[in-house]
Amino acid sequence: ETGVTQTPRHLVMGMTNKKSLKCEQHLGHNAMYWYKQSAKKPLELMFVYNFKEQTENNSVPSRFSPECPNSSHLFLHLHTLQPEDSALYLCASSQERQGVYGYTFGSGTRLTVV
């Protein structure tokens, strides 16, 4: 069991649905990240939060909306997604933006858009 928990593990949603992915860590980390992993592309950094403040948005379409209410929780709100958004969405956390222990990853949410 990793220190970063993601729910749900699997999600199937239609293109008109609205859903949210949840990430939780109780490691005392201050930075949290959303990554997208698809079969054709390497790990794509989507968003970075440092001390609850969004510090990076890597040109992610507005149909993905992150929320970080506190240092332990991170959400990714999804609406009007496209089939090409189907992927494994990974959450990670770190003590700081870059530390010797790197990032701790969750097990991911496998998203399928139909």
Add this chain to the structure above:
Amino acid sequence: GEDVEQSLFLSVREGDSSVINCTYTDSSSTYLYWYKQEPGAGLQLLTYIFSNMDMKQDQRLTVLLNKKDKHLSLRIADTQTGDSAIYFCADGGSQGNLIFGKGTKLSVKP
């Protein structure tokens, strides 16, 4: 921009050594990392090396760093079927975010 390159596939026989190679472009990296991803799981930190070191050994794992050539390698001794996974090289990067390679899929044949 910053980039990390790895070969995509490696196949070895059980008991042999595996060597996974990686090249990176950011010379200001403080740390470099190897992560392992098993099917259906997230990434697990395997090991890391500080940029002023050229070798680090941890049980069956040996990391070699050639900073001049910006080349990092991971050697797994006595490879087992349980080592079958995707291995990601990651560069600390000058912007503070980890830059990941595309991952090398290691297949271990009995």
